[in-house]
Amino acid sequence: MIEIRDVSKWYGSFQVLKSCSVSVARGEVVVVCGPSGSGKSTLIKGVNGLEPCDEGEIVVDGLNVGVKADLRVLRTRVGMVFQNFELYPHLNVLDNICLAPMVVLKRKREEAEARARTLLGRVGLTDHALKFPAQLSGGQQQRVAIARSLAMDPVVMLFDEPTSALDPEMIKEVLDVMSDLARDGMTMIVVTHEMGFARRVADRIIFMDAGEIVEVRPPEAFFTAPESERARAFLSKILEH
Amino acid sequence: MGHLDVNVILRNLPYLWEGLQLSFLLAAIAIAGGIFFGLIMALLRMSSIRPVAWIALGYVNFFRSVPLILVIFWIYFLVPLLLGHATGPFLSAVVAFTMFETAYYCEIIRAGVQSTPKGQISAGVASGMTWLQAMRHIVMPQAFRKMRPILLTQSIILFQDTSLVYVVTLRDFMTSVSTVASQELRMVELYLFAGAAYFAICFAGSRLINRLDGGFRR
Ligand SMILES: Nc1ncnc2c1ncn2[C@@H]1O[C@H](COP(=O)(O)OP(=O)(O)OP(=O)(O)O)[C@@H](O)[C@H]1O
Numbered sequence: 038m039i040e041i042r043d044v045s046k047w048y049g050s051f052q053v054l055k056s057c058s059v060s061v062a063r064g065e066v067v068v069v070c071g072p073s074g075s076g077k078s079t080l081i082k083g084v085n086g087l088e089p090c091d092e093g094e095i096v097v098d099g100l101n102v103g104v105k106a107d108l109r110v111l112r113t114r115v116g117m118v119f120q121n122f123e124l125y126p127h128l129n130v131l132d133n134i135c136l137a138p139m140v141v142l143k144r145k146r147e148e149a150e151a152r153a154r155t156l157l158g159r160v161g162l163t164d165h166a167l168k169f170p171a172q173l174s175g176g177q178q179q180r181v182a183i184a185r186s187l188a189m190d191p192v193v194m195l196f197d198e199p200t201s202a203l204d205p206e207m208i209k210e211v212l213d214v215m216s217d218l219a220r221d222g223m224t225m226i227v228v229t230h231e232m233g234f235a236r237r238v239a240d241r242i243i244f245m246d247a248g249e250i251v252e253v254r255p256p257e258a259f260f261t262a263p264e265s266e267r268a269r270a271f272l273s274k275i276l277e278h
Numbered sequence: 279m280g281h282l283d284v285n286v287i288l289r290n291l292p293y294l295w296e297g298l299q300l301s302f303l304l305a306a307i308a309i310a311g312g313i314f315f316g317l318i319m320a321l322l323r324m325s326s327i328r329p330v331a332w333i334a335l336g337y338v339n340f341f342r343s344v345p346l347i348l349v350i351f352w353i354y355f356l357v358p359l360l361l362g363h364a365t366g367p368f369l370s371a372v373v374a375f376t377m378f379e380t381a382y383y384c385e386i387i388r389a390g391v392q393s394t395p396k397g398q399i400s401a402g403v404a405s406g407m408t409w410l411q412a413m414r415h416i417v418m419p420q421a422f423r424k425m426r427p428i429l430l431t432q433s434i435i436l437f438q439d440t441s442l443v444y445v446v447t448l449r450d451f452m453t454s455v456s457t458v459a460s461q462e463l464r465m466v467e468l469y470l471f472a473g474a475a476y477f478a479i480c481f482a483g484s485r486l487i488n489r490l491d492g493g494f495r496r
């Protein structure tokens with residue numbers, strides 16, 4: 038489903054990604070973790086071309102990120118959820134969800150709205166359709182953002198630290214929605230520090246450090262017996278509090 | 279000074295009204311044209327194609343460094359030389375105002391766009407929109423809302439600046455007032471009236487915008 042082959046990227050002389058390779062199968066959930074600045078966001082943004090890579094290639098569902106004509110199509114099929122939600126503040130919840138389907142997929146208003154309402158039900162926000170983002174809590178906003186991505190009927194969902202801007206009591210409601218999505222068979226790449234979620238939901242963990250993919254392993258193996266010294270150091274730091 | 283003679287204004291109202299109409303018409307065209315071309319210029323200015331951005335930057339810097347009255351002169355005297363025939367004072371004033379104001383509106387719009395967080399474009403682009411679609415549906419509506427007060431200020435200045443067209447023989451509101459004032463030798467009445475009229479128009483304009491603003495507020 039997703040093929041990342043020998044991807045490298047530089048910011049000036051600083052190499053953010055060092056020959057990263059990994060493939061993700063259809064329906065698989067992969068959690069990416071690693072210290073701050075290790076290149077997690079850059080890697081995940083490479084998958085939908087928000088951060089183009091300098092070397093190597095990324096292919097999603099047969100579409101090559103490096104090919105301009107493919108990229109547009111690819112982006113309609115790859116949803117992305119951001120740390121800061123990035124809801125459109127001038128539009129209400131319903132219009133936030135309907136915008137891309139109407140503009141990009143040329144869906145009719147009624148059709149888009151019907152789908153939006155179904156999705157709002159799925160993320161537990163049926164009663165909030167006409168509210169504006171500023172009237173919602175962080176957890177609710179992030180659930181709207183997930184519904185907004187799903188409205189494009191994506192085959193892959195990317196999450197970049199979807200809960201790290203949230204107050205602790207709201208993290209669970211977002212993770213629950215993501216778990217449901219995983220159970221329904223969505224292919225997902227999730228950058229997160231929520232190790233409980235990783236353990237329960239992920240099929241594999243990608244551990245990154247200093248631009249390299251250091252380990253790719255099933256959660257049990259990764260958490261109980263990390264192979265590299267770097268992963269051990271990272272885990273002891275993150276699990277100690 | 280004696281008492282104020284209100285009749286002098288009533289008597290000359292049709293003449294003053296003609297001048298006011300010209301000011302309105304010129305301001306309306308220049309505001310619409312300035313915002314339209316200012317928007318295009320702002321998009322060019324933010325283009326990732328360097329030469330395009332530089333040309334737009336050059337345009338803006340040029341027009342912001344010369345006085346409007348000079349531009350009015352230039353267009354009035356130079357364009358006929360280039361075209362080989364006269365264009366008439368009104369058309370040349372319209373062109374001069376639009377070209378000049380485009381530079382100012384461009385900068386206002388660019389600032390508004392850049393005050394919108396970059397992540398908003400990313401969100402649009404990530405869902406398959408082109409950069410222009412993201413601009414049109416996501417960034418511009420937010421930017422214009424923030425810009426409304428500054429756009430209004432600029433437009434009021436523009437309206438007041440229409441008095442400069444007397445240099446190309448046009449008779450705007452202010453010029454009409456001066457003419458009547460000197461003919462009738464009633465300076466106080468007419469200049470008080472002119473002040474009151476400018477104030478009323480600009481005040482009404484800003485109230486109208488605030489009203490619209492309130493209507494949009496969530
Ligand atoms: N536009 C940029 N220009 C220069 N350097 C950048 C840029 N964006 C990111 N970097 C650098 O690239 C490295 C990787 O950044 P990235 O955002 O991918 O890290 P991350 O693993 O997502 O970190 P975090 O956990 O803090 O989100 C960092 O050292 C960062 O400083």
Ligand SMILES: [Mg+2]
Pocket residue numbers: 077078079197198
């Ligand atoms: Mg990051």
